[in-house]
Amino acid sequence: MNWDWTVIWQNLPKLMDGALLTLELVFFSGLIGVLLAIPLALLRVSGNIWVRALPYAYIFFFRGTPLLIQIFLVYYGASQFEWVKESSLWPILREPYWCAVITFGLHTAAYIAELLRGAIQSIPRGEIEAAKALGMSYPKMLRRITLPRAFGIMMPSYGNEVILMLKGSALASTITLLDLTGMARTVIARTYTPLEIFLAAGVMYLMISALIIFIFRLLERYFNRHQHWPNEKPKGLDSQLLSKD
Known part of the structure; x- marks a missing residue:
């Protein structure tokens, strides 16, 4: 079997354009997903069964039907x-383009909402009671305690969901979008080199996945920074006082 490596370099700009479109789809759909997931998750943890019914139906539909069918429906x-x-x-x-962004956003919102719901329910009860004892209002408690803690808990699973969304974005090529997969198929139709082009596209997906993993590691450390405080060395006046002791 003869490999034609030059075809990869010749079509690399086109593949890069496809990769850029893939990143746009993942970014905007992820943004929509988070904005929708927050109210959905808060409704899911409500004590009223009728309040939980609508978000449950939404999540059940988007988790229970294939993403491809959802794209075609929209x-x-x-x-x-x-x-x-x-x-x-x-x-x-x-x-x-916007049909793909909307569909991906609605789809990933259902998964993020369930991750966020589980994270909210796993927050230690004492932290919520302490916030109430300090007189925090419900919106302030959400902003200062509940959501930051929940995002810290769910961040590893959220990163996995974004990677799954990255791979699912390949379905955008079914509605004429030239994302990374769509562009690879277009190049293959012209050059008849499927192994070389799909290998190059696979490497690009791996590089994007590595970037996503790195970003979410940073986000996880940011939201869970309070867990690293005991391991950090004191600075300034506190370190001087401790050194005198």
């Missing part, structure tokens, strides 16, 4: 309704 299904075509949303929903 991209092809929206055009079946006249009121959608006549609405102000049609300039967005007729574009495959």
